[in-house]
Amino acid sequence: MKHLILVGTSHHHAPIELREQVALARDDAQALAARLAVGGREAACLSTCNRTELYLAADDAEQAELDAVAALASLGPEVEPALYRLHDRAAAHHLFRVAAGLDSLVPGEGEILGQVRLAHELGTLGPLLDHVFRQALHAGRKVRAQTAIGESPASVSSAAAALAEQVFGSLESRSILLLGAGKVSEQAARNLRSRGAEIALVANSKTERERIDEELGRVDVVIASTNASGLVLDAATVEAALRSRRGRQMVLVDLAVPRDLDPAIAELDGCYLYDIDDLEEIVAETLSGRRREAERAETIVAAEAEKFHEWHASLDVLPAITSLRAKAEEIREAELQKADALLERLDESQRRAVEAVTAQIVNKLLHLPTVRMKQAAAAADGVLYAEAVRHLFGLGEDER
Amino acid sequence: MAELLFWPALLLYGEAAVGYFGDMRRPGRAGRAATWGVRLGWLAQTALLAVQATRDDGFPWGTWASSLSLFVWLVVSAYLIWGCRRPYRLLGLVVMPLAVALLVVARAGGGTGNGSVSRYSTLFLVVHVGLVLAAFAGFTLAAALSGLYIWQERRLRSRPATILRRQMPALATLDSLALRTVAWSVPLLTLGAAVGLARLVADDDRFDALIVVTAATWLVWCAYLGLRLLGGWAGRRAAYLALAGFVLVVVVRLALPATHFA
Numbered sequence: 001m002k003h004l005i006l007v008g009t010s011h012h013h014a015p016i017e018l019r020e021q022v023a024l025a026r027d028d029a030q031a032l033a034a035r036l037a038v039g040g041r042e043a044a045c046l047s048t049c050n051r052t053e054l055y056l057a058a059d060d061a062e063q064a065e066l067d068a069v070a071a072l073a074s075l076g077p078e079v080e081p082a083l084y085r086l087h088d089r090a091a092a093h094h095l096f097r098v099a100a101g102l103d104s105l106v107p108g109e110g111e112i113l114g115q116v117r118l119a120h121e122l123g124t125l126g127p128l129l130d131h132v133f134r135q136a137l138h139a140g141r142k143v144r145a146q147t148a149i150g151e152s153p154a155s156v157s158s159a160a161a162a163l164a165e166q167v168f169g170s171l172e173s174r175s176i177l178l179l180g181a182g183k184v185s186e187q188a189a190r191n192l193r194s195r196g197a198e199i200a201l202v203a204n205s206k207t208e209r210e211r212i213d214e215e216l217g218r219v220d221v222v223i224a225s226t227n228a229s230g231l232v233l234d235a236a237t238v239e240a241a242l243r244s245r246r247g248r249q250m251v252l253v254d255l256a257v258p259r260d261l262d263p264a265i266a267e268l269d270g271c272y273l274y275d276i277d278d279l280e281e282i283v284a285e286t287l288s289g290r291r292r293e294a295e296r297a298e299t300i301v302a303a304e305a306e307k308f309h310e311w312h313a314s315l316d317v318l319p320a321i322t323s324l325r326a327k328a329e330e331i332r333e334a335e336l337q338k339a340d341a342l343l344e345r346l347d348e349s350q351r352r353a354v355e356a357v358t359a360q361i362v363n364k365l366l367h368l369p370t371v372r373m374k375q376a377a378a379a380a381d382g383v384l385y386a387e388a389v390r391h392l393f394g395l396g397e398d399e400r
Numbered sequence: 401m402a403e404l405l406f407w408p409a410l411l412l413y414g415e416a417a418v419g420y421f422g423d424m425r426r427p428g429r430a431g432r433a434a435t436w437g438v439r440l441g442w443l444a445q446t447a448l449l450a451v452q453a454t455r456d457d458g459f460p461w462g463t464w465a466s467s468l469s470l471f472v473w474l475v476v477s478a479y480l481i482w483g484c485r486r487p488y489r490l491l492g493l494v495v496m497p498l499a500v501a502l503l504v505v506a507r508a509g510g511g512t513g514n515g516s517v518s519r520y521s522t523l524f525l526v527v528h529v530g531l532v533l534a535a536f537a538g539f540t541l542a543a544a545l546s547g548l549y550i551w552q553e554r555r556l557r558s559r560p561a562t563i564l565r566r567q568m569p570a571l572a573t574l575d576s577l578a579l580r581t582v583a584w585s586v587p588l589l590t591l592g593a594a595v596g597l598a599r600l601v602a603d604d605d606r607f608d609a610l611i612v613v614t615a616a617t618w619l620v621w622c623a624y625l626g627l628r629l630l631g632g633w634a635g636r637r638a639a640y641l642a643l644a645g646f647v648l649v650v651v652v653r654l655a656l657p658a659t660h661f662a
Contacts, residue, residue, distance in 0.1 A: 148427075168570055169573045269636060272556050274559060281561040282563060284561065
């Protein structure tokens with residue numbers, strides 16, 4: 001039976017300097033997986049900015065592990081001590097946790113599920129790895145559907161977008177005014193754009209004041225992050241702009257320190273102002289909420305790992321079950337052949353009924369032993385059961 | 401039979417009210433159970449009204465208490481349109497306790513048992529009471545949406561760290577739903593009141609205090625529509641106006657037994 005082997009490193013075990021040595025581009029990850037998948041092995045490589053992991057399915061687990069360690073160790077001189085190695089159930093459990101975002105820096109982050117899907121697509125897969133990756137994707141989706149782990153924003157930029165959604169609902173066709181273009185404001189704008197909003201104007205120190213005032217009457221979201229030492233937008237200017245808005249709300253996000261937007265804007269009807277402290281507090285709270293949800297997610301993932309274990313263990317007894325069923329079917333057909341002279345007297349529908357009844361008897365007789373063997377396989381004495389069945393029914397003796 | 405249907409309706413509405421409270425504390429299972437309570441309770445009350453209608457020759461709402469029962473059914477029906485969606489569950493915190501309380505009052509007044517003979521014609525009742533109560537149910541829902549708007553707006557202004565913990569309808573959505581609900585309800589009230597006036601003139605009856613308050617209610621809701629569509633009103637101001645309009649709806653409902661049914 002093939003074993004599942006995992007060798008890798010992640011942000012828990014390796015600092016960024018080490019992780020960047022083993023981080024692989026898409027093509028390199030695919031090539032490495034293909035290189036390791038020799039002699040009937042299966043291999044897949046999951047490489048993100050936080051982890052590089054090799055998943056192998058092989059009959060010789062020890063050799064596969066050595067090859068995987070050598071492959072990763074060759075990428076950097078200090079990589080090997082930072083590598084972790086897991087087998088079978090533990091390896092599957094780890095992959096399911098990864099897919100569910102439980103092993104991520106930000107619990108429940110959604111990007112990892114796409115990266116696991118990519119590793120699945122680019123891997124050199126056989127039945128075992130295909131099964132475990134499909135189950136991992138299923139576990140990841142299940143966790144996100146049944147818990148709120150991925151619902152709340154995990155960054156300042158996504159918190160700003162989520163707040164805008166609390167005011168406007170869909171952000172489709174909503175317009176944004178960017179005051180200054182710092183890194184955080186760019187991220188916030190990107191987040192808003194990914195939800196359908198459009199940038200109306202990116203204003204900098206050279207932009208005419210009139211142009212900004214004009215846009216204030218039209219835009220729905222203002223994001224400010226300039227390097228100015230004083231206020232860029234005061235309450236009086238915003239109040240003047242509100243007159244032309246006919247009650248339309250405006251969300252203003254101040255990401256700058258010192259602040260760009262007059263705190264008095266928050267008092268204006270229809271204006272919702274958030275500064276960097278507000279957003280950071282929201283993110284801290286939602287992260288603690290994600291950690292609470294992570295406890296529920298762990299239960300789901302553990303149940304999936306148990307299912308995998310049962311399936312994997314059943315592979316041990318599968319040949320015995322297949323042989324038993326083949327033998328039973330062979331006997332059934334032989335007995336029907338013997339009774340051929342009698343059966344010829346029956347019409348077509350009666351013959352079909354006899355066929356169906358005999359097949360049903362065989363199936364019913366074999367159902368319980370099949371289930372019991374699979375159960376025993378999960379409990380680790382499945383091989384003994386399989387041997388007993390082989391012995392009792394003389395399976396494989398004809399070939400000797 | 402009516403007795404058998406009343407209790408399931410009341411219990412299921414009660415379960416929904418409690419469930420929505422639980423959902424506010426910890427969103428999830430309690431909210432789903434509450435929504436099923438509303439659905440099944442509504443079915444039970446629909447059956448109750450159907451039984452009453454069959455027994456009382458088509459229209460059993462000739463008394464103040466029985467019209468209250470119909471009013472509850474209309475409010476819950478209107479709520480069911482949006483209430484099943486997750487962000488609007490919180491609306492159930494307002495609507496369902498109100499439904500339970502009014503249903504209990506309706507029963508205490510004999511409105512969920514045997515109907516009484518009306519001194520009005522059945523057709524008149526169907527059109528007048530049906531339209532006015534449907535409009536009032538709409539106004540009640542609009543007021544609940546406006547109340548939710550004010551609550552959510554205050555949260556967004558006070559900027560608590562927990563603001564994104566609960567999935568809430570967006571302000572713009574609440575605002576537009578309230579407007580749409582009122583836009584449907586005002587014509588219903590206009591028609592219902594017109595039918596009542598026509599009857600009043602035909603029977604040469606006198607105006608009573610209730611008709612005056614109903615006219616004031618109609619004016620407030622017309623003003624709401626006018627100010628929103630033509631005056632550019634939106635958001636908080638419009639929400640407060642909707643709540644003022646709802647106060648008049650409550651006055652009309654309370655004054656009903658002392659005037660029309662006196």
